[in-house]
Amino acid sequence: IHLSQGFSAQATGGTLFNAWVSAGPEAVSVSPSASTGASALFSFTVQEPSGLANLQAMYLLFNTSASGSNACYIQYNPNSNLLSLYNDATGVWQGFPWNQSGGSALNTNCAIYNSYNGLVASVVPTGNQITVNVPVVFQQPHGGYAGELNQYVSASDNQGWSTGFLQM
Numbered sequence: 806i807h808l809s810q811g812f813s814a815q816a817t818g819g820t821l822f823n824a825w826v827s828a829g830p831e832a833v834s835v836s837p838s839a840s841t842g843a844s845a846l847f848s849f850t851v852q853e854p855s856g857l858a859n860l861q862a863m864y865l866l867f868n869t870s871a872s873g874s875n876a877c878y879i880q881y882n883p884n885s886n887l888l889s890l891y892n893d894a895t896g897v898w899q900g901f902p903w904n905q906s907g908g909s910a911l912n913t914n915c916a917i918y919n920s921y922n923g924l925v926a927s928v929v930p931t932g933n934q935i936t937v938n939v940p941v942v943f944q945q946p947h948g949g950y951a952g953e954l955n956q957y958v959s960a961s962d963n964q965g966w967s968t969g970f971l972q973m
Contacts, residue, residue, distance in 0.1 A: 906920075
């Protein structure tokens with residue numbers, strides 16, 4: 806049943822309506838909110854109200870705008886357990902299992918690692934939230950970036966719901 810805006814119902818007896826509301830994933834947080842060094846352990850968290858088994862992918866983007874082009878664009882896929890970095894030069898995601906010893910990926914803007922100078926990647930599910938911790942090393946001078954980079958989080962689920970890129 807589709808109820809349009811302005812719908813009203815009148816009944817002389819009791820009327821029972823049941824409704825199910827599908828809610829898509831939600832971006833929760835990124836930390837640290839600012840970093841001045843060339844490397845840091847970034848944590849990004851999303852929530853999937855219908856359960857983490859429904860989460861398809863989550864993304865962390867560092868750029869001057871909400872664009873994956875010429876950016877540090879990171880993906881975590883919970884189904885394949887892959888942590889990936891988008892490579893502008895080849896147009897493909899290059900990834901590794903987050904718990905793989907020595908895993909890394911590099912593009913012209915940044916590199917992500919399973920472990921870097923004591924910073925260790927991890928995935929922490931808690932209820933309907935999941936946090937991905939990933940060591941990020943920015944290329945100097947940030948792949949041609951001037952000034953600060955914004956942080957964006959996005960997530961999508963198996964029903965096609967997506968947050969879009971949300972600046973955090």
